[in-house]
Amino acid sequence: MALIALALSQTQQSSSLVMRKHLKEAELTPVLRLGAGACAGIIAMSATYPMDMVRGRLTVQTEKSPRQYRGIFHALTTVLREEGPRSLYKGWLPSVIGVIPYVGLNFAVYESLKDWLIKSKALGLVDDNNELxxxxxxxxGAAAGTVGQTVAYPLDVIRRRMQMAGWKDAASVVTGDGKTKATLEYNGMVDAFRKTVRHEGFGALYKGLVPNSVKVVPSIAIAFVTYEMVKDILGVEMRISD
Structure with missing residues (x-):
């Protein structure tokens, strides 16, 4: 999932470094990198998930929508009052599952690709200090973001749809026509996948991939590079891959 792609990436990287300190005696293989990045991403995502759910609803409402949230606090209190506390975590499961390929692959692909370029000195991209x-x-970073984003995107689509489920004005808000239509309902993640593919085709799972990639891929790349540059400025010796 750039909300907060840059800030979330920094949180995930910091959490991952803490985990890696406990693994410093072991070699960080791509599998270990995948696990460390995924665990960090799940923690960060779970802590901020209610705000993401509210953001989704605020994003889709229009001037013609029957429901008009006046802001973040009003949206939070309205959802809690009308749908209950559990509604703030609708779509959490596909988000957790999606974190594994998304964040995990970001770390694994970035570190593995960077290490390969340094060790192989491919294409003459390594400078005199053996750095990129x-x-x-x-x-x-862009390559890593592209891989993670593409693999995890269907789960992100399902997450958004589940966040709308149970919202009595969801169908009208999504279409923006202000007309009364059947409320969107899903009986869990698998049901959401099945109904989406059956009614709209497999391609529906990748709706919005291109504009989302334009937002997310550069932010992931910039996050990785900024993180390492700041560490260099501060004189921190540990690399992300250490």
Whole structure:
């Protein structure tokens, strides 16, 4: 999922570093990197999930929508009053499952690609200090963000749809026509997948992938590079891959 793609990525990287301190005696293979990044992402995502759910509803309402949330606090209190506390975590399961390929692959692909370029000295991209330039690291981050985003995107689509489920004005808000229509209902993640594919086709799972990638992929790349540059400025020796 750039909300807060840059800030969330920084949180995930910091959490991942803490985990890696406990693994410093072991070699960080791509599998270990995947696990560390995924665990960090799940913690960060779970802590901020209610705000993401509210953001989704605020985003889709229009001037013609029957329901008009006046802001974050009004949306939170309205959802709690009308749908209960559990509604703030609708779509949490596909989000957790999606974190594993999304955040995990971001870390694994970025670190593995960067290490491969340094060790192989491919394409002459390694400088005299055996380091990669900013442009090359940005490219590694963009490649990592592209892979993670593409693999995890169907789960993000399902998460958004589940966040709308149970909202009595959801259908009208989604279409923006102000007409009364059947309320969107899903009996869990699997049911949401099944109904989406059956009624709209497999391609529906990738609706909005391109504009979302334009937002997310650069933010992931910039987050990785900024993180390492700040560490260099502060004189911190530990790398993300250490």
């Amino acid at each position: 330039g900013v442009a090359t690291r940005l490219a590694c």
